[in-house]
Amino acid sequence: MKMGTALIYDEEMTKYKLLWVDPVCKIEVPERLIVSYEALVKSGLADRCVSIPVREATDAEILLAHSEEYLEAVKKTPFMHLEELMTFTQKYGDVYFHPNIYHCAKLAVGATLQLVDNVMTGKVRNGMALVRPPGHHSQSSAANGFCVFNNVAIAAQYAKKHHKAKRVLIVDWDVHHGQGVQYCFEDDPSVLYFSWHRYEHQSFWPNLRESDFDSVGSGKGAGFNVNVPWNKVGMGNSDYLAVFFHVLLPVAYEFSPDLVFICAGFDSAIGDPEGHMSATPDIFAHLTHLLMNLADGKVCAVLEGGYNLTSLAQSVCQTVQTLLGDPAPRPAQLGGACESALESIHSARAIHKKYWSCLQHAAAPFPEEPSSKNRRLAQQGGSQGPEGDAGGDAQKEEPEKVEEKEEEEIVWPEPLRRVAPSLRSALLLPDAVECPDGCARFSPAHGPGPLERARLRKSYLKESEDEASVTLLYNLTALLGQMEKNEIRNGLALVPDVSMAATLLTSASLSKRVLLVWMGEGPVPAQIIEDEKTLVVHIDSMEPHEAQSKYYIPITLKKGCGDTAGVVQAVLGLLLPLGYQYEPGLVLLARPPGCQVKGGLWQQLTCLLQGLALGHTLVLLQENETAPVGITASGLLGNAALSLGPLVAPGPEDVGSFEGLRLRLQTDWPLLQTTAPEKR
Numbered sequence: 001m002k003m004g005t006a007l008i009y010d011e012e013m014t015k016y017k018l019l020w021v022d023p024v025c026k027i028e029v030p031e032r033l034i035v036s037y038e039a040l041v042k043s044g045l046a047d048r049c050v051s052i053p054v055r056e057a058t059d060a061e062i063l064l065a066h067s068e069e070y071l072e073a074v075k076k077t078p079f080m081h082l083e084e085l086m087t088f089t090q091k092y093g094d095v096y097f098h099p100n101i102y103h104c105a106k107l108a109v110g111a112t113l114q115l116v117d118n119v120m121t122g123k124v125r126n127g128m129a130l131v132r133p134p135g136h137h138s139q140s141s142a143a144n145g146f147c148v149f150n151n152v153a154i155a156a157q158y159a160k161k162h163h164k165a166k167r168v169l170i171v172d173w174d175v176h177h178g179q180g181v182q183y184c185f186e187d188d189p190s191v192l193y194f195s196w197h198r199y200e201h202q203s204f205w206p207n208l209r210e211s212d213f214d215s216v217g218s219g220k221g222a223g224f225n226v227n228v229p230w231n232k233v234g235m236g237n238s239d240y241l242a243v244f245f246h247v248l249l250p251v252a253y254e255f256s257p258d259l260v261f262i263c264a265g266f267d268s269a270i271g272d273p274e275g276h277m278s279a280t281p282d283i284f285a286h287l288t289h290l291l292m293n294l295a296d297g298k299v300c301a302v303l304e305g306g307y308n309l310t311s312l313a314q315s316v317c318q319t320v321q322t323l324l325g326d327p328a329p330r331p332a333q334l335g336g337a338c339e340s341a342l343e344s345i346h347s348a349r350a351i352h353k354k355y356w357s358c359l360q361h362a363a364a365p366f367p368e369e370p371s372s373k374n375r376r377l378a379q380q381g382g383s384q385g386p387e388g389d390a391g392g393d394a395q396k397e398e399p400e401k402v403e404e405k406e407e408e409e410i411v412w413p414e415p416l417r418r419v420a421p422s423l424r425s426a427l428l429l430p431d432a433v434e435c436p437d438g439c440a441r442f443s444p445a446h447g448p449g450p451l452e453r454a455r456l457r458k459s460y461l462k463e464s465e466d467e468a469s470v471t472l473l474y475n476l477t478a479l480l481g482q483m484e485k486n487e488i489r490n491g492l493a494l495v496p497d498v499s500m501a502a503t504l505l506t507s508a509s510l511s512k513r514v515l516l517v518w519m520g521e522g523p524v525p526a527q528i529i530e531d532e533k534t535l536v537v538h539i540d541s542m543e544p545h546e547a548q549s550k551y552y553i554p555i556t557l558k559k560g561c562g563d564t565a566g567v568v569q570a571v572l573g574l575l576l577p578l579g580y581q582y583e584p585g586l587v588l589l590a591r592p593p594g595c596q597v598k599g600g601l602w603q604q605l606t607c608l609l610q611g612l613a614l615g616h617t618l619v620l621l622q623e624n625e626t627a628p629v630g631i632t633a634s635g636l637l638g639n640a641a642l643s644l645g646p647l648v649a650p651g652p653e654d655v656g657s658f659e660g661l662r663l664r665l666q667t668d669w670p671l672l673q674t675t676a677p678e679k680r
């Protein structure tokens with residue numbers, strides 16, 4: 001499996017800037033790229049990447065998303081003097097030109113295409129292109145919002161044309177709506193465009209009616225455009241993760257792309273003058289991690305916006321460090337999404353339920369869903385009729401807000417260093433079982449003393465058990481100990497009795513909270529269920545029944561864990577939100593005898609769970625079932641899980657029980673919420 005992360009950057013792209021006074025454009029400065037690259041160098045991350053040179057895009061490549069007239073017009077700008085540049089700029093909105101911007105715009109596109117070439121040919125696994133000018137607002141015949149050529153839209157067309165990509169996912173986490181991308185793929189079912197963006201009921205730039213959640217794409221492309229508008233500022237980590245768990249990821253896994261682009265704008269981070277959001281830079285590590293097992297790991301992150309030079313640099317580092325495979329950071333205290341975010345999540349799920357089977361159980365749309373605009377007008381007591389003079393508003397500039405008072409200094413903690421233990425994966429295997437390459441067979445520094453043997457035997461073994469069993473238990477606790485001291489990141493153990501091993505590990509763990517994921521036939525040992533510090537999430541075909549306690553959560557699948565679509569939706573919409581909210585120090589993934597989870601899905605699960613507990617995942621396999629050893633080890637080593645392929649609908653009775661479980665649990669676990677609480 002390919003490893004390696006490409007970094008594509010060239011300082012030439014810093015060689016253009018605003019040459020006149022324009023309060024809107026003054027934030028788009030060369031320093032954005034300089035501080036980002038310098039932070040990558042200073043943190044040692046740049047050296048760990050594969051450095052790929054930029055190149056200029058050709059006309060043909062630019063014409064994949066732009067008209068000839070537009071390209072010919074932009075070609076003239078290098079020869080313009082100041083007045084001509086200003087006049088030319090007036091033709092477009094919220095963008096500026098410079099004698100060198102055409103050159104830089106070609107490099108930005110070329111850099112993105114270099115990234116696509118290296119990822120699609122397997123020279124690297126994933127990568128990031130640090131570019132300016134950005135791209136996601138530019139349209140076939142128009143520059144807009146600091147953008148000249150639509151880097152990612154061109155690259156998606158290029159990947160389809162030159163690399164036979166069949167399904168391309170574009171995740172736009174910039175705080176602005178990339179309307180240029182939406183327009184480009186409006187009726188194209190092979191490109192799924194997802195964007196969240198500050199919207200405030202159409203009162204935020206670019207003030208477009210088509211940025212609302214009900215723009216789903218048209219014709220054959222219906223369903224392949226997913227907008228999640230933020231109707232309030234201050235959205236934070238919980239809001240972002242809730243959108244990933246309950247909107248983006250279920251749809252993305254069902255779509256099953258063979259290439260993923262991230263329109264990686266970091267103006268959605270705290271401190272940004274445009275976004276006014278509250279999410280901290282470490283959240284981009286989790287967002288990146290959650291996308292890295294799509295498309296066999298082929299992820300191309302392309303810089304868009306980001307104007308607070310501190311949070312921009314930190315967020316870029318968090319993203320690249322995750323692409324490199326370093327352990328995810330501990331997520332900041334997570335709660336549930338705020339009410340406004342829940343309304344947006346509900347609206348997006350409801351409008352898309354007819355296009356995506358994973359959303360078929362999504363709550364029905366609000367009965368008389370007032371358009372966002374009406375809601376805003378109602379709030380402002382607007383005199384206009386229901387739709388106002390529809391066409392005109394979108395163009396008419398909102399009355400410029402009175403200059404906000406001096407921005408008070410927004411501060412946030414610097415992301416903690418994410419130290420990768422020297423040993424990534426340790427395997428505890430019977431001698432007869434071969435250790436997959438890349439892993440180390442675990443053997444503790446020293447064996448158990450007589451007292452230790454006696455204690456283990458008394459607590460966990462019947463008298464009859466032989467010495468080997470005692471040694472195994474001892475080795476298991478030793479492996480756990482090294483993981484919890486962060487000397488080992490993760491591990492795998494083949495054990496004669498998964499239940500007994502899980503019981504030993506949950507009681508021996510020093511972590512304040514342990515997450516035990518039990519995939520298949522129960523019963524889960526009562527001692528574990530009663531253990532207050534262990535959250536058990538049990539996925540199986542058991543009869544749906546009330547969760548016995550807040551810390552034992554049975555997720556029923558009629559057809560059991562062999563139902564891949566069902567397991568995926570249970571993992572994305574229930575297990576991960578629970579896990580992220582619980583914030584365990586250790587994750588145990590137990591595969592009891594007879595587990596039906598198919599190989600690829602098992603690997604997805606092994607990879608996704610590493611976003612928790614700083615990557616401390618310990619997988620327990622049944623000794624005589626050695627088949628999953630290879631794929632489990634591969635996942636633990638950080639290889640991307642293989643794509644599952646397009647998913648079918650989960651069983652209707654299963655989605656019913658998921659919803660019932662969600663409703664029952666969401667008071668205790670608010671990150672499970674997908675709709676705003678009933679309006680009083």
Ligand SMILES: NCCCNCCCCCC(O)(O)C(F)(F)F
Binds near residue numbers: 094135145175267305
């Ligand atoms: N009252 C008018 C405010 C106009 N504000 C323009 C914001 C442009 C944002 C550009 C970006 O951040 O989305 C990109 F990623 F493209 F760079």
Ligand SMILES: [Zn+2]
Binds near residue numbers: 306
């Ligand atoms: Zn932006």
